[in-house]
Amino acid sequence: MHDPRLLAKPPVCRLGCLVLVRNQRGDVLLVDPDYLDGMILPGGPGKVNEPPHRAAARHLHAQTGIILRLTHAVALDYTPSDRYLERFSLVFDGGTVRDTTALAVPPHKRSRLLGARFVPVRELPLHMAPSQAARTAEALTGRALPLLLHGQRPD
DSSP states (O other), X not given: OOOTTSOSSOOEEEEEEEXXXXXXXXXXXXXXXXXXXXXXXXXXXXXXXXXXXXXXXXXXXXXXXXXXXXXXXXXXXXXXXXXXEEEEEEEEEEEEEOTTOOOOOOOHHHHOEEEEEEEOGGGHHHHSOHHHHHHHHHHTTOOOEEOOBTTBOOO
């Protein structure tokens, strides 16, 4: 008997590579994509064979102009599949940047971003979808896991 839950084409598993960056006041950096309701942490999917910390750093730079070295994950978030997509997201600790750090958001047509800004922690639920806000709250707890590639810390 055919199980209707089995799909002819299984959902794609996407690795999300995100960065938690705070300013000296403790506000969290968020970007505002035009394809979602609400703001999210900067980041995006990794490419094939791209280490996740490098993918996160690449997206952070492309979306905000900020260049950081990422060495620790502060949250791991699994989202079960819907019909087409299963997600596993790594949130990397981007540390603290100066309050005067300028953000360089690329033009909307190229980036699909409406903007980026630092948001006070208490206001995160007002600007983010509930699951995004919960992920960010967990990332803010201060627990950190070292990044390892084949069991070694990357250079």
